[in-house]
Amino acid sequence: MPIPEKTPGWLERRLPVMSVLRREYIAFPMPRNLNALWSFGAFLIVTMAAMIASGLFLAINYTPDITQAFASVEAIDRQIPSGWFLRSLHMGGVTMLFACLYIHIARSLWYGSYKAPRELLWLTGLGLMLMVMVTAFAGYVLPWGQMSYWGATVVLNAVHTIPLIGKPVSELLLGGETLGNTALHRLFVLHFTMAFAILAVIALHVAALHVVKPNNPSGIDPVSPKQTLPFHPYYTSRDGFALCLFLMVYAGLVFFLPDLLTLADNYVQANPLVTPRDIRPEWYFAPFYAILRAVPSRLGGLLLAVGSLAVLFALPSLDRSPTRPATRRPLVRLSLPLAFVSFILLGIAGMHPPTETWLIVSRVAMAWWFIHFLVVMPLVSEREITS
Numbered sequence: 313m314p315i316p317e318k319t320p321g322w323l324e325r326r327l328p329v330m331s332v333l334r335r336e337y338i339a340f341p342m343p344r345n346l347n348a349l350w351s352f353g354a355f356l357i358v359t360m361a362a363m364i365a366s367g368l369f370l371a372i373n374y375t376p377d378i379t380q381a382f383a384s385v386e387a388i389d390r391q392i393p394s395g396w397f398l399r400s401l402h403m404g405g406v407t408m409l410f411a412c413l414y415i416h417i418a419r420s421l422w423y424g425s426y427k428a429p430r431e432l433l434w435l436t437g438l439g440l441m442l443m444v445m446v447t448a449f450a451g452y453v454l455p456w457g458q459m460s461y462w463g464a465t466v467v468l469n470a471v472h473t474i475p476l477i478g479k480p481v482s483e484l485l486l487g488g489e490t491l492g493n494t495a496l497h498r499l500f501v502l503h504f505t506m507a508f509a510i511l512a513v514i515a516l517h518v519a520a521l522h523v524v525k526p527n528n529p530s531g532i533d534p535v536s537p538k539q540t541l542p543f544h545p546y547y548t549s550r551d552g553f554a555l556c557l558f559l560m561v562y563a564g565l566v567f568f569l570p571d572l573l574t575l576a577d578n579y580v581q582a583n584p585l586v587t588p589r590d591i592r593p594e595w596y597f598a599p600f601y602a603i604l605r606a607v608p609s610r611l612g613g614l615l616l617a618v619g620s621l622a623v624l625f626a627l628p629s630l631d632r633s634p635t636r637p638a639t640r641r642p643l644v645r646l647s648l649p650l651a652f653v654s655f656i657l658l659g660i661a662g663m664h665p666p667t668e669t670w671l672i673v674s675r676v677a678m679a680w681w682f683i684h685f686l687v688v689m690p691l692v693s694e695r696e697i698t699s
């Protein structure tokens with residue numbers, strides 16, 4: 313006999329929070345066949361929460377002034393109780409966030425989750441990626457170390473070369489001709505306001521997911537209730553378990569290897585008169601830095617770096633095939649992993665000095681990235697025979 317519906321209470325009749333939560337997060341029908349790659353969205357949400365919580369405590373103790381910023385960060389690391397932990401949580405969080413972001417995107421590319429009806433999900437995701445990048449760039453300047461200063465100088469100089477908008481945009485960020493106190497203040501405000509804007513866009517992203525429902529490894533949407541499972545307890549327990557493993561890796565980075573991915577040069581206070589021997593970005597920006605350096609023209613490099621992201625925005629229009637997962641598309645199954653390898657090679661090249669060999673590697677990898685998205689995808693989607 314069906315259980316009779318409870319009469320809604322006072323609050324529920326005015327603001328049906330509980331019934332919406334029950335519908336969207338308990339009874340929500342999920343495809344039965346999702347694999348572990350579908351847990352990375354949950355990892356991203358948890359990492360974002362850790363970043364915002366630790367960031368608030370860091371902001372309380374940070375001074376956005378070029379004469380005091382470096383010392384205030386040193387004080388957080390060495391004097392303020394548990395400051396080292398919060399800073400490590402924040403810095404390790406950036407690495408975890410970008411790693412999850414790249415895996416989340418690669419999963420969506422492999423299983424064709426950018427195709428109809430999930431285009432808006434894909435576009436809000438890309439919007440999130442750009443916002444995370446801007447936030448990470450602004451945040452990296454805040455400790456006012458050598459790499460903060462010189463890294464930002466390289467990027468702002470590149471922005472300056474963009475015709476028409478380059479000069480006003482870089483002047484808006486700098487508040488003058490060079491990177492100084494005004495710029496540090498503006499980047500600090502940009503850093504934390506952007507972090508909250510990201511939260512709002514995550515809400516849109518997840519809302520869009522609940523409208524169109526998740527894709528799955530077969531690429532065929534479930535048609536009967538037998539092909540789905542309720543989100544709770546099946547996916548809450550599975551994501552919960554995956555989250556424990558993820559947090560173990562995150563904790564390993566925070567407690568045992570806090571300096572694994574940071575650059576020693578950033579523990580030297582910024583000095584506009586001494587250029588570091590080798591200006592290198594953090595690992596997560598390295599692929600784009602490699603593209604920036606791959607051509608002799610600064611503007612050309614910037615356009616190519618921006619273009620490497622723009623092709624992702626255009627992907628739902630470039631790939632018209634109705635078949636979603638690469639596993640059922642023989643040519644995409646070959647070409648897409650090569651694009652993934654190209655991205656990794658660009659990352660490695662971006663972390664090395666621009667010798668002849670690394671420049672060749674960057675150019676070949678960059679060429680494949682563009683060929684995959686601009687040539688292979690449109691051609692294959694017209695002619696392919698899928699399984």
Ligand code: HEM
Pocket residue numbers: 349350351352353354356357360413416417420423425426430433434436437438440441444514517518521525526527528
């Ligand atoms: C802070 C950043 C992000 C957060 C917190 C986030 C969160 C989520 C969550 C919770 C899901 C559902 C679970 C899952 O499929 O893993 C999801 C799905 C999805 N996300 Fe994101 N996401 C972010 C960034 C991105 C980016 C950068 C993209 C792509 C460019 C993207 C594209 C997608 C797509 C296409 C899906 C649906 C996947 C499917 O059902 O196959 N997301 N996201």
